[in-house]
Amino acid sequence: MGQANPLPHNSLAPGEKWELEVWGQPRPKGSFYIRMFPTGPRGLMPPGALSWEALVNAEAKKAWSSPPLTSPVKLKCTFYSHPRSLRRLDVDKLLRAILDALTGVVYKDDALVYSIEAIKLEGTPHVHIQLSHYP
Numbered sequence: 610m611g612q613a614n615p616l617p618h619n620s621l622a623p624g625e626k627w628e629l630e631v632w633g634q635p636r637p638k639g640s641f642y643i644r645m646f647p648t649g650p651r652g653l654m655p656p657g658a659l660s661w662e663a664l665v666n667a668e669a670k671k672a673w674s675s676p677p678l679t680s681p682v683k684l685k686c687t688f689y690s691h692p693r694s695l696r697r698l699d700v701d702k703l704l705r706a707i708l709d710a711l712t713g714v715v716y717k718d719d720a721l722v723y724s725i726e727a728i729k730l731e732g733t734p735h736v737h738i739q740l741s742h743y744p
């Protein structure tokens with residue numbers, strides 16, 4: 610699906626940023642939806658959402674070697690995509706995939722994310738993630 614350029618890290622010092630780039634088309638993680646099948650209703654996830662989240666999670670595990678952080682953090686995500694795709698991508702659902710992918714790896718719980726900044730830009734599909742301690 611994509612490649613990552615992780616910056617290996619052992620911990621996060623005050624004032625320091627941890628960064629990760631994951632190459633591939635960012636996918637939103639929406640809510641499950643119900644579809645009727647001959648055998649009955651089934652809950653489904655939008656196509657590609659779980660594989661994108663799994664890729665971000667795997668690359669974060671390679672880049673982060675310390676125990677998950679337990680203090681408040683600030684997260685900045687810059688999502689790059691083709692112009693046609695950019696208009697259809699919901700920032701909140703793109704963030705949901707990133708927040709869940711980093712939970713248990715970089716921070717213990719996504720409730721520790723006190724501040725979020727998200728930007729969508731045209732470019733080669735990937736996400737650039739920056740994480741720092743919340744003031």
